[in-house]
Amino acid sequence: MRRFSCSVALACLLAGMLWASDDPFCGKWKLNVEKSNFAGEQIKIQHLSGNEYKWGSGGGSDTVSNDGTYQTVRFGRTISMFPEGTNRWRRVIKKDGRVISSMTHTLSADGKMQTIQGTETKPDGTTSDFTTVWKKVSGGAGWAGTWETTDLKFTSPDEYDIEAYEGDGLSFNTPAYRDMLRMKFDGKDYEEKGPNVMPGSMSSGKRVDGRTLEITNKVKGKVTDNTRYEVSSDGKTLTLTIRETGQPKTLTMVYDKM
Numbered sequence: 001m002r003r004f005s006c007s008v009a010l011a012c013l014l015a016g017m018l019w020a021s022d023d024p025f026c027g028k029w030k031l032n033v034e035k036s037n038f039a040g041e042q043i044k045i046q047h048l049s050g051n052e053y054k055w056g057s058g059g060g061s062d063t064v065s066n067d068g069t070y071q072t073v074r075f076g077r078t079i080s081m082f083p084e085g086t087n088r089w090r091r092v093i094k095k096d097g098r099v100i101s102s103m104t105h106t107l108s109a110d111g112k113m114q115t116i117q118g119t120e121t122k123p124d125g126t127t128s129d130f131t132t133v134w135k136k137v138s139g140g141a142g143w144a145g146t147w148e149t150t151d152l153k154f155t156s157p158d159e160y161d162i163e164a165y166e167g168d169g170l171s172f173n174t175p176a177y178r179d180m181l182r183m184k185f186d187g188k189d190y191e192e193k194g195p196n197v198m199p200g201s202m203s204s205g206k207r208v209d210g211r212t213l214e215i216t217n218k219v220k221g222k223v224t225d226n227t228r229y230e231v232s233s234d235g236k237t238l239t240l241t242i243r244e245t246g247q248p249k250t251l252t253m254v255y256d257k258m
Helices: 003-023
Strands: 028-033 042-049 052-057 062-064 077-085 088-095 098-105 113-121 129-139 145-154 160-166 171-173 179-183 190-192 199-209 212-219 222-231 239-246 253-258
Touching: 179 199, 199 253
Parallel strands: none
Antiparallel strands: 028 160, 028 253, 042 052, 042 145, 052 062, 077 088, 088 098, 098 113, 113 129, 129 145, 160 171, 171 179, 179 190, 190 199, 199 212, 212 222, 222 239, 239 253
């Protein structure tokens, strides 16, 4: 009986090693901005009173005063927001005292478009400049209303490193963010770790087939998105289809194998 048990254990180990060596997800990937589609994400801005505004996106919202002070918002972050003119706002976002992004919002003269230009500072010290264009889909004049992204560009595309983890599991690492998620595909929650990771971030997932994963991401038990990972038949492209909670449209991120 002992010999039989050892044989079974060895067979399982070898099967796990074989799966890992053949896993199409394993490798280094780089985001292809041109092939990706970030359009369709919505945010709602409400003017409450005076210099106080409520920002809502997906399943939550934050209330921030437009007075230049740093205020605590969701996900362990602080935000400072202040006007730089009639149609310009400046926003700075910090986590644990570190600036993670700073940006200027510019409102068009007719109040129908909003352009955001800024710089993201990643945990490894590198930076990425970005430009986002939003169109107003509902609401009157001024900043208040529902806005939808039409375009997003940035100068330093992310890189993704995926490795085998404990049999049929995978380790997802984004080096610039020092972000790590190690998980098995058994339906259980696994913790995501990193300097910019929201407290209470957990993920669970399953393998749909040899080239497809479905992963559910949560923060403090609340689902933030469901993401489908698909590797192309030639193994050269990884596509993430992201369905964020409370958002009307999916986002698509396309990575090329390095």
